[in-house]
Amino acid sequence: MSEPAGQQVELSFQRASVHLVHDVKRLEDGEDLNDALLDFFVKLGQALIPNGKKEAGAVNFNEGLSSVAYLGSYFYGMLQKGHASDGRQGHSNVANWAKRRLGKGGLFADEVGALAVPVNELLRDYMGRQQEKHWWLALLVNPRGACPKDGPVTEHVSVSCLDSFARTGMRYKPPRRALKMEKETRNEAYFVEVSSFSRSGFVALINFRAQGDGSLGPLLDPRLSRLEFGHRVIKEPELDLKVRNYGDHGVPGVLEGTLEFAFDSSTRICGEYTLHYAGVAEYKPPLKLELRREPNQSQQQAARLLGGYCGKECEIHAPADGQPYADEKVAAGLQLPDTPQQESAHDCGFFILEQVLRLLQLTPTALRSLASKSTEEIASLPWPAQREVVKRKKKLREVTADLFVASRRQNTSDVEVLLKNDEILRKKLLLAMWEGPYFARAVANVIGMDPGPLPEIPTLPKEEEERQAKEEESEESSSERSSSRARSSSSARESSSSSRGKKRKTRRSASRASEPKRRRHHEGHGHASRPHVARPPPAPSFTKDDLQGYPSKTLRNMCVQYKVLPIGMVERTDLLKALEPLAVVKSASSSCATARAVERPGNGVRSDLPSFTTADLDTMPISKLKMYCIQFGRLPSGSLEKSDLKKALLPLAKVAPKPVTPAVVKKVLPSFTLEELQTMPISKLKNICLQYGRMPHGPVERTDLVSLLKPFATVHVRVAFGSPKN
Numbered sequence: 001m002s003e004p005a006g007q008q009v010e011l012s013f014q015r016a017s018v019h020l021v022h023d024v025k026r027l028e029d030g031e032d033l034n035d036a037l038l039d040f041f042v043k044l045g046q047a048l049i050p051n052g053k054k055e056a057g058a059v060n061f062n063e064g065l066s067s068v069a070y071l072g073s074y075f076y077g078m079l080q081k082g083h084a085s086d087g088r089q090g091h092s093n094v095a096n097w098a099k100r101r102l103g104k105g106g107l108f109a110d111e112v113g114a115l116a117v118p119v120n121e122l123l124r125d126y127m128g129r130q131q132e133k134h135w136w137l138a139l140l141v142n143p144r145g146a147c148p149k150d151g152p153v154t155e156h157v158s159v160s161c162l163d164s165f166a167r168t169g170m171r172y173k174p175p176r177r178a179l180k181m182e183k184e185t186r187n188e189a190y191f192v193e194v195s196s197f198s199r200s201g202f203v204a205l206i207n208f209r210a211q212g213d214g215s216l217g218p219l220l221d222p223r224l225s226r227l228e229f230g231h232r233v234i235k236e237p238e239l240d241l242k243v244r245n246y247g248d249h250g251v252p253g254v255l256e257g258t259l260e261f262a263f264d265s266s267t268r269i270c271g272e273y274t275l276h277y278a279g280v281a282e283y284k285p286p287l288k289l290e291l292r293r294e295p296n297q298s299q300q301q302a303a304r305l306l307g308g309y310c311g312k313e314c315e316i317h318a319p320a321d322g323q324p325y326a327d328e329k330v331a332a333g334l335q336l337p338d339t340p341q342q343e344s345a346h347d348c349g350f351f352i353l354e355q356v357l358r359l360l361q362l363t364p365t366a367l368r369s370l371a372s373k374s375t376e377e378i379a380s381l382p383w384p385a386q387r388e389v390v391k392r393k394k395k396l397r398e399v400t401a402d403l404f405v406a407s408r409r410q411n412t413s414d415v416e417v418l419l420k421n422d423e424i425l426r427k428k429l430l431l432a433m434w435e436g437p438y439f440a441r442a443v444a445n446v447i448g449m450d451p452g453p454l455p456e457i458p459t460l461p462k463e464e465e466e467r468q469a470k471e472e473e474s475e476e477s478s479s480e481r482s483s484s485r486a487r488s489s490s491s492a493r494e495s496s497s498s499s500r501g502k503k504r505k506t507r508r509s510a511s512r513a514s515e516p517k518r519r520r521h522h523e524g525h526g527h528a529s530r531p532h533v534a535r536p537p538p539a540p541s542f543t544k545d546d547l548q549g550y551p552s553k554t555l556r557n558m559c560v561q562y563k564v565l566p567i568g569m570v571e572r573t574d575l576l577k578a579l580e581p582l583a584v585v586k587s588a589s590s591s592c593a594t595a596r597a598v599e600r601p602g603n604g605v606r607s608d609l610p611s612f613t614t615a616d617l618d619t620m621p622i623s624k625l626k627m628y629c630i631q632f633g634r635l636p637s638g639s640l641e642k643s644d645l646k647k648a649l650l651p652l653a654k655v656a657p658k659p660v661t662p663a664v665v666k667k668v669l670p671s672f673t674l675e676e677l678q679t680m681p682i683s684k685l686k687n688i689c690l691q692y693g694r695m696p697h698g699p700v701e702r703t704d705l706v707s708l709l710k711p712f713a714t715v716h717v718r719v720a721f722g723s724p725k726n
Helices: 035-048 075-079 087-094 097-102 297-317 327-332 348-359 364-370 375-379 386-410 415-421 423-433 438-447 462-484 489-510 515-524 544-549 552-561 572-582 588-599 614-619 622-631 642-652 674-679 682-691 702-712
Strands: 010-013 016-019 068-070 114-124 130-141 158-162 167-182 185-200 203-212 226-229 232-234 238-245 253-262 271-276 287-291
Touching (some): 010 035, 010 386, 035 068, 068 097, 068 348, 075 297, 087 297, 097 297, 114 348, 130 297, 130 364, 158 297, 158 348, 167 203, 167 287, 297 327, 348 386, 364 438, 386 415, 386 423, 415 423, 552 572, 614 642, 682 702
Antiparallel strands (some): 010 016, 114 130, 185 203, 226 232, 238 253, 271 287
């Protein structure tokens, strides 16, 4: 029953519904996709995305089955309800799900090529403690491949675990070892050992131990290390030390801890990595760290449950005389393809949705052919990366808003009715979930099959395209204004001019379709067209410190503006490296003047900048740091740590005034002579070493303490009274 006009707060499509208040907010950045939105958009994709059987934008919602069967986001949880040991035991929990949703043929119909099952896994840390829940997609390809066959022809079946937060690790026994180089020779007294290497999503963790005897001075900084994987080089890792003693000349040193490298979303996991500890050619040989994936308990359980479930379904709905369904064939087909990894803690559901939307482009024949392909071939397909998921999220937000507007205008919450009555809305919804058959074309290349005539991308009317261009222009200008608020006064002037230039560029592209008409109009009145002269970008006025605080999107826009954008896949470090030669060097006096300008409102600089100092950033909680970053447009992208937020806010911090304190009495260190050192007890020697900051690490002998304190001993001068004068 529909609600009164203007009061529609819910949309429904084939028994899947989303609420305006409770569900739609989950499409915002920083939110998790919930089950209602996942089921809603998967069903819309099954109805609209062309896969060889339907034309683009067709609305035959109830005609035939989708090539990818989907039984809902709750299916796997219900299947394992009651701690079911296998799928046959848990089948009673979901006995009628496939028949009710797929009809009489069920999973073994000719129209069905795969079954997509979202799996909700409870992650645990290295000590087995529960952390949080994580979604990944189990794709059962060709469910009928394990059904009993009469003839000699056999079909393949596989279960691909598409995980956007894959976790794997390896321990090296004995540890991988490298020695420090000294004049083309290796010094056995200085070495580094890597005991384990792991990947958690896009983050790589390396456990190491470095040691030296002090003959070559202190140990090198581990943060100078570089990790290479293929053509990617990751620098400036995060360092977490459990043992921190760099040593010195004549003083042994030991470092033990973890190096954390952050890759981009599209970097694969398995393969051989190369670690250059403390820099290139400082330690040799470079450490080769291989990494491979093995199925974990959750993935093995999913394969067993799905195999048992399909076996029970086959016995009930497609029985064969005396030949059972090969459950073990499903479990044996478990695959772990390397897919792009999420760069945030809340996008696993969006990755599942994007993966299912791409699979919906395939015909049942193409899907069944994937069951016989290797893990490497499955991984080579264009699976979604983080940037594509972010774009999808934005498109779904916009089209969901359009659906609610149409629902209130037509006074119905049934999306099927809305799409049948509005062709433009139907095309907009299709374009929000589908960018063309590029995934189907890639699959055809992998399986060696002619894709045949592929559907074309529908086009919107010119008026609708111009309206969308204006909306994108306003969004771009507003985001540019928010990022410019966090800059200094000179940088703010540059940002506004750059924003105006981008607005003009967007307007030119949006009105390109009507440009010939205007040109004919001017020629008819005898006006000569003026040649377009490209205006050069303003002179750079940012410093290297400013660059460290800018978000990645602003850095990319600046690279485009100054024509220094690197070619190919770029990371934040590449953008910084490209812009550093353009940065200006500010003197100390100008920096102080800028800091004073920030404090005084009314001089062209924002008066609402936060009044914190660099010292305040060290003690500020991470929630307050994140609030300031969002408020002033400086929130970095990707997974955030406290150090990232502090670095982004550092250019806005005021210089802490020197505290007016009374004269501090200098601490008097104990004095002693060489003779007194020889007779001191070892406890007093240790106490003096601590006061002088010379206490070595680990067990020490009395002779070591005496040798460390000798440089601080005073010379005792004896004066002989009554001696004759010269």
